[in-house]
Amino acid sequence: MKDILLVVTGSIAAYKACEFTRLLIKEGFNVHVAMTEAATKFVGEVTFRTLSRNPVYIDQFAQPLDWRPEHVALAELCETAIVLPASADFIAKMAYGLADDGPSSVMLAHRGRKIVAPAMNDGMWEAPATKENIQKLQGRGVEVVYPTEGELACGKAGLGRLAPLEDILKIVKGK
Numbered sequence: 001m002k003d004i005l006l007v008v009t010g011s012i013a014a015y016k017a018c019e020f021t022r023l024l025i026k027e028g029f030n031v032h033v034a035m036t037e038a039a040t041k042f043v044g045e046v047t048f049r050t051l052s053r054n055p056v057y058i059d060q061f062a063q064p065l066d067w068r069p070e071h072v073a074l075a076e077l078c079e080t081a082i083v084l085p086a087s088a089d090f091i092a093k094m095a096y097g098l099a100d101d102g103p104s105s106v107m108l109a110h111r112g113r114k115i116v117a118p119a120m121n122d123g124m125w126e127a128p129a130t131k132e133n134i135q136k137l138q139g140r141g142v143e144v145v146y147p148t149e150g151e152l153a154c155g156k157a158g159l160g161r162l163a164p165l166e167d168i169l170k171i172v173k174g175k
């Protein structure tokens, strides 16, 4: 079974990561979920623990499963890491190499394949800062699954909707 890291961040689209966990499991992956504190405001840890059948990594100072810091263990265990949904804030943190919580620490320590699936309001997506951050990540070989146009959580239509899960799954399986 292939281990995969699924990082869930603080976007309203976090609920879609529940279904994505299920799809990954159906494809035979062993899914390890890491959630930011903001993500836990949108979806409960217990949902991911139950769906993934693995402990969920949130707090980097919590007691690790063994003596090794969990962010290092997870980074080394999972060849592929996908951030879904990726918030504007988390993308910025990745672009700048910040590691101030469990999920950002594991992403910085991770040496393998990285996929980012952004989801946000169109203003956030089109902001010059976000565009620069996305370019920075792509320049380092991070695969970005572009958001699509459609109805946004803010109540209007625009560019920023999480790409369809089936399309993201194809990209994950593509290599």
Ligand SMILES: Cc1cc2nc3c(=O)[nH]c(=O)nc-3n(C[C@H](O)[C@H](O)[C@H](O)COP(=O)(O)O)c2cc1C
Pocket (backbone or CB within 6 Å): 009, 010, 011, 012, 013, 036, 037, 038, 039, 086, 087, 088, 089, 090, 119, 120, 121, 124, 153
């Ligand atoms: C109701 C609500 C919905 C939000 N949806 C999004 C979103 O879809 N995308 C995004 O980038 N930020 C969104 N935010 C803002 C983020 O949650 C906020 O920037 C947070 O600090 C991100 O933390 P993270 O780095 O842990 O993801 C939303 C905030 C609220 C209150």
